[in-house]
Amino acid sequence: MSTPEPLALPETDAAEAWVRERTSTTLTHVRELAEQLRTSPPSRPIEVLKAWDELSLELGSLGGLAGLLANVHPVEAVRTACEDTEVEVDRLRTELTQDKTLYQVFAGLSAEQTAALDPLAARLLEKTLQDFTRAGVDRDDATRTRLTEINERLTELNLEFSRVTRDDVRITTATPEQLDGMPADWLEAHPVDDKGLVEITTDYPDALPVRMFVKDPSVRHAVTVAGLERGWPHNDKVLKEMFALRHELANLVGFEDWPAFDAAVKMIGDGPAIPEFIDKITGASEGRMKRDLEVLLDRYDRDAPGASAVSAADVLYYEELVRQEKYDVDSQVVRTFFDFAKVHQGLLDVTGRLFGLRYEPVSDVVTWHEDVSVFDVYQASEEAETSAPLGRIYLDLHPREGKYKHAAQFDLAPGVKGRQLPEGVLVCNFSRGLMEHDHVVTLFHEFGHLIHHVLGGQGEWARFSGVATEWDFVEAPSQMLEEWAWDAAVLQTFATDESGTPIPADLVARMRAADDFGKGYQARQQMFYAAISYWFHKEQPEDLTRRLEELQAAYSPYPYIEGTHFFANFGHLGGYSSAYYTYMWSLVIAKDLFSAFDQDNLFDPEVAGRYRDLVLARGGEKDAADLVADFLGRPYSFDAYAAWLIS
Incomplete structure (x- = not known):
């Protein structure tokens, strides 16, 4: 079997025409594949599934490419062309999954025919039928037409929300x-x-x-308010329409509301379980939050006597003072050990050693910007001369105008063994010089998604490629990888000051202790975000600002800053919709996963290899709970997280 070639990207001046031509060609071919499947389906179920998976691979690859370039390409016309492509891809995806004739190709397969399918193919058939029913294929013509209109408009609103948030730099x-x-x-x-x-x-x-x-x-205060106000007032109306349309869509396919519809395909399983989980974390963190806030408020009171609470605008500053005075950690000293270039190489060295990988720089390829570095990923155990790459990664790590403003991994191409190499992109906005340690942790986190995408892109089905597990699990592997950015022995391999002296182990220990300070109220802040995500979708409040104030009073450790509208740039309301709880849900699992590692030897090849092969490399081939149980030898539990939270 020959090795697939990576995607060849166009030069900047040809990018817009290339995107539009690729879009037209791909969509035409996908429609041709669908028509063949509709009118002349293969006789064997496995061939039916292969035909659908090929169609899905092409459509998903185009959508991933467009989603990336819409957020990173320096030319506005290219970004706009890619947004147009995203709309067309989602429109065709809706059209195909609402096609009753196509649905019958799968639903009409007899039990006798499907009995011969292997477990993975049977899982693919089950998921495919589920995709059809969630799209409303079994509804009447008028309902399906309305669902099509809703999906198209939701795509437009998501793009608008993202674009406004990205471009509104205050x-x-x-x-x-x-x-x-x-x-x-x-x-x-x-x-x-x-x-x-x-x-x-x-x-x-x-x-x-x-x-x-x-x-x-x-x-x-001014800088904090400027950040909270991005996207306001424009995104207020965008979000209200988005929430209303999501609710209508859920109703049309038989669900009470959007959170119930969305949760049905996640680990949590049920919409009402979301506020139950939020309140569980809220209760578990209450004692630790109060203790930490007392320390913070005591230090705050020395500069602002009589204050009853610490303002969100002042939290980071006073946390830094507490770190210095209580834990002897000065972030301005810490950052001298984290030069970006050293961190960049250290990340590759650490993850290469942990997962048995080798990264080879690629210089003779076109990218969308000169800042982007490219690496082919290989198994470290194979000879360089004979091995085939597992995939390709792109690192786009510094800010610029028109670029996505946060940190995320984007799919460029999903991987399927023998058919297409997995290609992923890390998009961040880090300093070119010295980094805050928090940013180092973020870099490790996001790289975890990238590794998951590549290692999980070696299977036979596009539907299960890469980070294809339930959405409330996808953060767990990345959250666990953060632990390697807190280990002194690991950090000392790349964290050195200007003279080359490695970061002292006792400083790392103090950093860890200082980081543990505040985790109670940080958990509560996460539950505030999760509550916004859930209740905005559940209730669709007319006055989003007033509801924000109420939820902040109920969950956040910080008082509302008058006149601010954080929700207008809360980007996860687009992608995660009502399910921002997933960050904490994933963290519960991440702490349990990490408990299996030897804390004195984080590179133990046996444990790391089992984790790589049983969790990351499986992509979406099993339910996430089963993947975790395969690795741990038991179902995941709340115990490790609870012990960490109160310690």
Whole structure:
């Protein structure tokens, strides 16, 4: 079997025409494949499934490509063309999954015919039939027409919400005197303009250090508010329409509301279980939250006597003071050990050793921007001269205008053995110089998704390729990989200061202790976000700001900042919709997964190999609970998370 070739991307000046031509050609071919399956289906069920999977692979590959370039390409016309492609892909996907004739090709297979299918093919048939019914294939013509209209409009709204959030970069200005406390390298990268002011954007390499280090509370407040206000007021109406249409869609296919529809294909299984889980975490974190907040408020009171709560605009700054004074951790010292170039190489070295991989740089390929680095991924155990790549990864790690503003892994191509190499892209916005350790942790987290995409892209079915598990599990492998960014022995392999001295183990221990401070109220803040995600969809409130205030009072450790509208740029309301609880759900599982590793030898090849092969490499070939049980030898439990939370 020959090795598939990676995707060849176009030069910048040809990208728009290339995207539109590729879109037209691919959609035409997918329709041809669907027509063949509709009118002349194969006689054997396995061939029917292969035909559908080939169609799905082409459509998914086009959608992934468009979704990536819409968020990273420097040319606006290309981004717009890709957004158009995303709309067309979703329109055709809806059309196909609502096609009764196509549905009957699968539903009409007899028990006798399907009995010979192997377990994985049988799972594919089950999931395919589920996709059809969730799309409303069994509804009447008028309902299916309305579902098509809703899906198309939801795609447009999601793109609009994402675009507005991405492009709405707010700027705050401050005098050099107001920036007392800022690191020297940050100040050097932000020169004073001809008005005697320094500009601070809401991009997080700008804003996060200001919120952590600047002494002037008015500057911290202004930068925080600017970040909270991105997307407002435009996205208020976008979200209201989105929530209403999702609710209508769920009703039309037989569900009480959108959370119930969405949860039916997740580990949690049922919509009402979401607020139950939110309240479970809220209760479990209550004691730890109060203890941590008392410490934070005590330090805050020294500068703001009589305050009853710490403002969200001041939390990062006072956390930093507590780290310095209580734990002897100064983030400005810590960051001197995390030069971006060293962290970049260290990440590859650590994950290569852990998962038995080798990354070979690729220089003779076209990318969408000069910042992007490319690597082919190989099994480390194979000879370089004879081995075939497992996949290709792209790292796009610095901010620029028009680019996605947060950190995420994007699929460029799903992998199917012998047919298509898995290709994934890490899109982040890190400093080119010294990094905050939090950003190092984020880099490890997002790289975990990338590894999952490549290792899980070696199977035979596109439907199960890569990160294809239930959405409330997908964060668990990445959250677990964060642990390697907290281990002193691991960090000392790449975290060195300007003189080459590795980060001291006792400093890492203090960093870990300082990081544990606040985990109670951080858990509660996550439950605030989860509550917004769930109740906005469940209730569809007319006044989103007022409901935000109520939920913040009920769940958040911080008081509402008057006049702000965080939901307008809460990007997960687009992709995760009502299921932001999944971050904490995944963390519960991640802590349990990590309990299987030897804390004194995080590179134990036996444990790491089992985890790689039984969890990551299986993609979506099993339910997530079964994947975890295969690795742990038992069902996952809440115990490891609870012990960590209260410790």
